[in-house]
Amino acid sequence: MNRREFLQTGTACGLLLLKPRTAFSYQANSAVRLGLLGCGNRGTTVATSFSNSTTAQVVALADIFPDKLALGRTHFDQLNASLGRQPIDSKLLFHGPHAFEQLVASKDIDLIQISTPPFFHVQHLEAAVASGKHVYCEKPVGVDVKQAKQALEIAKRVKSTQSVDVGFQCRSAPPIAAIAQKIQSGALGKIGSVSGSYYAPASQEKTHPGASPDEYRLRNWLWYRALSGDILVEQNIHIIDLCNWLLGAHPLKATATGGRNILTHAGDCWDNYQVDFTYPAGVHLSFASTQFGDPGFNAGLTLFGATGSATVPYSGPVQIVGAQPWAWQDSMNTGPGPVKFAANGSFSDNLEFADRDKERTFIDSITTGQSHNQIAAGVETALSCMLGRMAGYEGHEVTWEKLLAHGETYELGMNLDQFA
């Protein structure tokens, strides 16, 4: 199957068949006014993609740090100009620790995009949902069990007129959406086991002149468990999410090993994990990850079934071998090495159109009034990763029930008012 054939099925994520109902206050194709919270690497990438691929228009920006806000303003003023749109009104530029409250209070915004570090997602989600606006929230939905439970309560307060997305764009990548249809309709027979990996290079230090220790920590949030959730929850989560989706379940228990064997820079995140997740019916996901050095980049899943097996990588052949052979024929990485890692989540090859198609589906859900709410699904995946993390940290098996009863809570350990 290639992209054109898949799109003709009408079920690709970006092309869901939508009823021609027009939502309250939106005309189809009218601009959805987007306010970006967190003008960093991923936030800028996603808001740029919204601007280029949908009718959404970036009209407001917020960030705790003025320098990040200024960079965002320059970028989006240039982008808006190139698209024949107005520059951002200076009344809609907010910085400081309360910038998120000012952003969500604005009457001139329809959609809040939350692209702050993971520790803040649930707090920011709560404020954005309470404002009645639509929300696009980056993964993970919470860094600890307490935040995950709080997010489930927030999910209940989402109005039927609000659409809330969580940033699992891999599900929307056309090759992955296509093979998922095959797997979910039984092309592998009974699935017996799964293996998965996420091998990525080390993340880079972010320096800023005169930064205090707290500011350094906030800018290098990726290195700290409390701020990021550790590599399993922050980064590897994309692969665990695909596994949950393809198996239609979350893991029931996990055992894990790992540690910090190579990294010597500041922070307390592990640099490698080996996790055995047990899903219903005794299906095991054997998962391994690293985040150090530059080993090349390799992320994906292989599912083994009674009548076939499927490979679902970020890069390389997306295919099924066995009784019902199938292959995605577009944009496979046929070069000599793996694709480059993209810290902004904007990968080439199989994920090339993941952001575009996810954002189109989301904006369609807003403009047609067919709202959806992905918070609970996002929490389920975040908790699945926390299960593996807890098993690793505690050095023994952890069940889903024990995880939920654990009361795990991470502390920020700094007063954000110092950045006012």
Ligand SMILES: NC(=O)c1ccc[n+]([C@@H]2O[C@H](COP(=O)([O-])OP(=O)(O)OC[C@H]3O[C@@H](n4cnc5c(N)ncnc54)[C@H](O)[C@@H]3O)[C@@H](O)[C@H]2O)c1
């Ligand atoms: N879906 C994906 O593939 C993908 C890829 C990369 C990152 N991400 C996620 O996107 C989020 C942002 O990651 P990034 O790489 O852009 O990080 P980043 O550090 O480049 O950007 C984060 C921004 O948030 C700002 N910020 C920090 N705390 C804030 C607060 N309390 N209030 C307001 N602004 C605050 C920072 O100043 C910075 O500009 C993370 O949750 C990360 O897990 C997702």
